[in-house]
Amino acid sequence: MTVNENDIQTDGSQPGSMVVKQGGNPMRTVVYIFLILFLVVATGAIVLGTFTAITTVRGVGNAADSVLDPVSDLVRKLTINSTPVILPNPVVIVEEINSLARLETQEYSFQDILQVERNQDALWGAFGESLLFVAYGDVIAGVDLAKMLPEDLQVVSPTEIVVRLPEPEILISALDNQRSYVADRDRGLLASVDADLETMVRQQAESRMLEAALADDILEQAGDEAQIFIGTFLGELGFTEIVFTEAAPQIVTPEIPELPKGFVTTPVAPILVTPTP
Secondary structure, eight states: OOOOGGGEEEOTTSTTOEEEOOOOOHHHHHHHHHHHHHHHHHHHHHHHHHHHHHHHHHHHHHHHHHHHHHHHHHHHHHEEOOOOOEEEOHHHHHHHHHTTOEEEEEEEEEEEEEEEEESOSGGGGTTOEEEEEEEEEEEEEEEEGGGOOGGGEEEEETTEEEEOOOOOEEEEEEEOTTTOEEEEEEEOTTOOOOTHHHHHHHHHHHHHHHHHHHHTTHHHHHHHHHHHHHHHHHHTTTOSEEEEOSSOOOOOOOOOOOOOTTOEEOOOOOEEEOOOO
């Protein structure tokens, strides 16, 4: 620092001592003050600008969300999540039915008395022979489920199925040899024993027995009972609507509910599962 001679004064109180008076520059002080104020104002402006920018960005984001939210909600409302259709495998069901094999559903019990004669007109029956036979037997009808094919069954939905059963048939028709017997046998004085006479009367008894069973609608009853049995069997697999048909079931596409106008869905292929009886 440069000392000006005019700024040096001698203090008379103490000999040899001196006081140095520093002279200030007013313009420099003013410049410092304005510089400080400028920095303060500039810092405040930067802070205020940053705050305003952040607020503006948040406002724009909120506004965009408020605009997009109704659209998103509308899309969610108009979109229906498609649920996969789970269908039992018809081939497996048919195999389970085939394992039941011959389903005997109706029985007809027969009892009759038959008489056969031969050569009764010659010489007042001298060469003739007659036989009285008491016949007992049973006729059993049903359905041979082993004949059922995969195309005889169509799964429409998880609860609906269409079935064509094999035609009912006579499974057993036979006399009961333990109970059937010859009640009387008579031959003329000149007649020889005809060994085929009893065989013939047995054949007649079996024929009459079958005719009587058919006249009693044994086949229709057997078909009805078979439907009841298979209906119960399929009901245990979860089917509640079982349709029996005489023709081959048509291939049915699983029903898809009709959607209101404007709704959309994505179809899903049916899933086949193996039923457990």
